[in-house]
Amino acid sequence: MSWVEIGSEAELRDLLGEVKARSATKERVRLHERDRQWLAASPFCLIATSDAEGNCDVSPKGDPAGFAHVIDDTTIAIPDRPGNRRADGFRNILRNPHIGLIFLIPGRNETLRVNGRARLVREAPFFDELIAKGHRPDLAIVVEIEQIFFHCAKAFLRSSLWKPDRWEPDRLPSHAQLVKDVQKVDETLEELEDYYGETYAKRLYG
Secondary structure, three states, X not given: OOOOOOOOHHHHHHHHOOOOHHHHOOOEOOOOHHHHHHHHHOOEEEEEEEOOOOOEEEEEEEOOOOOOEEEEOOEEEEXXXXXXXXXXXXXXXXXXXXXXXXXXXXXXXXXXXXXXXXEEEOXXXXXXXXXXXXXXXXXXXXXXXXXXEEEOOHHHHHHOOOOHHHOOHHHOOOHHHHHHHHOOOOOOHHHHHHHOOOOHHHHOOO
């Protein structure tokens, strides 16, 4: 069977059908109290950015629940923590401020989606409120909200993401083995196993 591509929004809409009223009207531009409660309970989000040419990146961010700091009804800040220093998303923000966020709460099948414009800030009065495990961030992503809404549970229900009896963490080799297999590294497998082993979690904040 040959490929049949969709080439227009009209063709796409004809295939999918019209948007239900409840879905069409759920977008907001300011934080509701329920949004604030969700952010306060969320320990994890995915951050989507792209550069000026449209090359995309999605990066996970995680911290104790409530790490996304609410500045006001239209602005939030996400602290940076020590990482691999690639700074893919940060470099994208410098070239293109558009950003998309998905906030998760473990065990909940819905998510909170936030779209807006971002900038990088290296110092601000609220930085003292971003301290975690004694670590004060060197920078934060400040997001001016343009669109916010709760996303339905279908993807999580289909994937059974939160059902432990469906988890298969050992279906693939250890992360150290994956690194050894797909990257050119000087370390031995034993050295990588040690690096990604028990002490790895002790280096999360410094």
